[in-house]
Amino acid sequence: MRRSVALLLAIALLAPVRVGAQLSPGASPASGEAGLEGESTLRRADLRVAKVAYRLALAGRPLCPSPWPLTGLLFHHLAEYDVADRSLMIARYGLDRGPGVLSVIAGSPASRAGLVAGDVLLSVNGGTFRSPVEIAAIRERTVWRASLEATERQLEDALRGGPAELRVLRQGRELSVRLDSVPACVGRVRLARSTQTNAFASGRYVIMTTAMLDYIRSDDELAVVLGHEMAHDILGHPATRSEEGVLAGLGIHPSNIWKREAEADRFGLRLMAAAGYNLDAAIPFWRRYLGKFDWFPQIFRSHPSLGAREKIAAEEIAAIRAGAPYRPTGGS
Numbered sequence: 001m002r003r004s005v006a007l008l009l010a011i012a013l014l015a016p017v018r019v020g021a022q023l024s025p026g027a028s029p030a031s032g033e034a035g036l037e038g039e040s041t042l043r044r045a046d047l048r049v050a051k052v053a054y055r056l057a058l059a060g061r062p063l064c065p066s067p068w069p070l071t072g073l074l075f076h077h078l079a080e081y082d083v084a085d086r087s088l089m090i091a092r093y094g095l096d097r098g099p100g101v102l103s104v105i106a107g108s109p110a111s112r113a114g115l116v117a118g119d120v121l122l123s124v125n126g127g128t129f130r131s132p133v134e135i136a137a138i139r140e141r142t143v144w145r146a147s148l149e150a151t152e153r154q155l156e157d158a159l160r161g162g163p164a165e166l167r168v169l170r171q172g173r174e175l176s177v178r179l180d181s182v183p184a185c186v187g188r189v190r191l192a193r194s195t196q197t198n199a200f201a202s203g204r205y206v207i208m209t210t211a212m213l214d215y216i217r218s219d220d221e222l223a224v225v226l227g228h229e230m231a232h233d234i235l236g237h238p239a240t241r242s243e244e245g246v247l248a249g250l251g252i253h254p255s256n257i258w259k260r261e262a263e264a265d266r267f268g269l270r271l272m273a274a275a276g277y278n279l280d281a282a283i284p285f286w287r288r289y290l291g292k293f294d295w296f297p298q299i300f301r302s303h304p305s306l307g308a309r310e311k312i313a314a315e316e317i318a319a320i321r322a323g324a325p326y327r328p329t330g331g332s
Contacts, residue, residue: 038106041104041117047074052219052222062274073101073103074103081095099152100120110179118170122169194209203232206229206230208225221285237264
């Protein structure tokens with residue numbers, strides 16, 4: 001999306017947030033808010049984003065260069081909470097013991113394994129996770145964020161070898177759970193509390209703000225945004241925020257970045273089509289979003305203009321409906 005301001009957003013989303021902005025009132029550590037059978041969550045908005053990303057990642061598997069172990073789990077961690085609220089998170093959820101389960105998607109491997117929102121993972125295949133208290137004590141935000149991501153990758157790495165044996169804490173009791181995964185496209189997502197109407201890919205995760213989620217009118221529009229950003233991670237596009245800042249400062253036309261953005265637009269539409277979302281949501285969304293927020297002069301813009309984006313979307317939608325295969329544009 002608007003990557004020229006993404007660095008400021010990245011700083012904001014790394015900051016711990018207050019419990020009042022995070023958890024649904026009265027959420028139970030055993031099951032969170034129940035929805036469909038096997039679905040639970042501590043935050044409805046996060047679950048909504050995760051469900052669309054899950055559907056895109058699963059359906060898009062034939063398009064992706066390498067499989068990623070999709071579980072249907074979304075996590076939260078002690079370090080993500082404001083210091084004043086961490087004792088409550090420890091008392092309520094035991095987040096000093098390991099990564100916490102924020103949401104479980106219905107019909108996913110996590111749901112079939114019996115995991116629920118409020119669970120805490122203690123170990124995977126006998127290996128414990130780095131202490132959440134130790135991570136939360138790290139002052140440098142980029143360092144503790146990297147440490148949290150490493151605990152999630154620890155689970156992913158275990159699942160690449162097949163089903164994993166988990167030790168789980170639930171309401172003060174420890175139990176054993178066997179978790180499997182399904183091969184899919186990379187689908188790591190996070191919902192950041194921010195007033196900036198934005199989304200971007202970090203190279204490892206897709207970050208969407210709560211303001212963007214509020215701006216989006218339907219799950220089809222949500223799939224437009226998530227599909228585009230997931231495409232960056234799936235296609236191995238490097239994070240370009242620093243690069244764009246240098247280019248803009250030098251007044252150099254960022255054509256290589258535009259090629260990546262066009263490729264992400266096209267691939268994102270392919271993910272949408274595979275998952276059964278309405279492709280006709282794409283162009284109206286870009287018109288509405290870019291008409292309101294894309295106010296940078298062309299020389300500073302890191303994405304194609306509205307006219308170029310409409311052309312890209314129209315061409316790719318026509319190709320999809322004609323049954324034409326996806327053709328990479330080769331953005332470098």
